[in-house]
Amino acid sequence: MDAFRVGFVTGATPDKWARAWRERQRQPLELVPVTEEEQELRLRDLGLDMCLVRLPVDRDGLHLVPLYDEVPVVVVPRDHFVTAAPEVRLADLVDEQLVVPHPSGWTPDVDQLPWPPMSAQEAVEVVASGGGVAILPMSVARLHHRKDVESRPVTDLPPTKIGLAWLVARDDEQTQAFVGVVRGRTARSSRG
Structure with a gap:
């Protein structure tokens, strides 16, 4: 069978x-x-x-x-300022480099670097190196969690x-x- x-x-x-x-x-x-x-x-x-x-x-x-x-979260380096709060809003992220495009189409206000396509795991590695932030579903962020990154829910993005x-x-x-x-x-x- x-x-x-x-x-x-x-x-x-x-x-x-x-x-x-x-x-x-x-x-x-x-x-x-x-x-x-x-x-x-x-x-x-x-x-x-x-x-x-x-x-x-x-x-x-x-x-x-x-x-x-699934709750959207922002993944940031461990010493990033957003880790001081339990959750964030998009307004807190307007000056950030986003290392992978978010499905909602939201992008920060600053000019974005042309990142090559990458997996969620690669995006978390770039975040850990200080290259930017990533917005991922919480389950994906948990799967690729590292000791040198933190994540916080983004309250004004749709799940x-x-x-x-x-x-x-x-x-x-x-x-x-x-x-x-x-x-x-x-x-x-x-x-x-």
């Missing part, structure tokens, strides 16, 4: 759903880490049965169940969202069984 393949974007944590699946289903489950850049492609090329995605994604031909919001996506054409019994697990249905409850 082939494994049911569920992708998960960096920072998403599918563990509790994987445990529930393994308790209820005979079909093996394979968890596959994916980047934001490849999350949708891997669904559409049939490399994954489902994927925990970071929105937005192109909804054409996809079912999507929104799951939860990012995690959802469960799958192809409309792939809406079968196994897919609905995983949706049930994610939605908290018990092994005895029906799909109603």
Whole structure:
């Protein structure tokens, strides 16, 4: 029996759903880490049965169940002035270099250096070196945490969202069984 393949974007944590699946289903489950850049492609090329995605994604031909919001945080060097407060606003960051673009389109008021594309981990390394700041989902910042950086919630940025996506054409019994697990249905409850 082939494994049911569920992708998960960096920072998403599918563990509790994987445990529930393994308790209820005979079909093996394979968890596959994916980047934001490849999350949708891997669904559409049939490399994954489902994927925990970071929105937005192109909804054409996809079912999507929104799951939860992620708090945006700014990652700064440990001795940065924003570490004196428990949270920050964008106005506190207007004079900063942003090392990776933020999905909201927000940029600081100062001229920005043309940073090459980089992963979240590389961005945190640049921040640690004093090259700028990064705004990331809290889960991603925690994943790449280092002793020489700190993070603070940014209160006036909208949260990012995690959802469960799958192809409309792939809406079968196994897919609905995983949706049930994610939605908290018990092994005895029906799909109603």
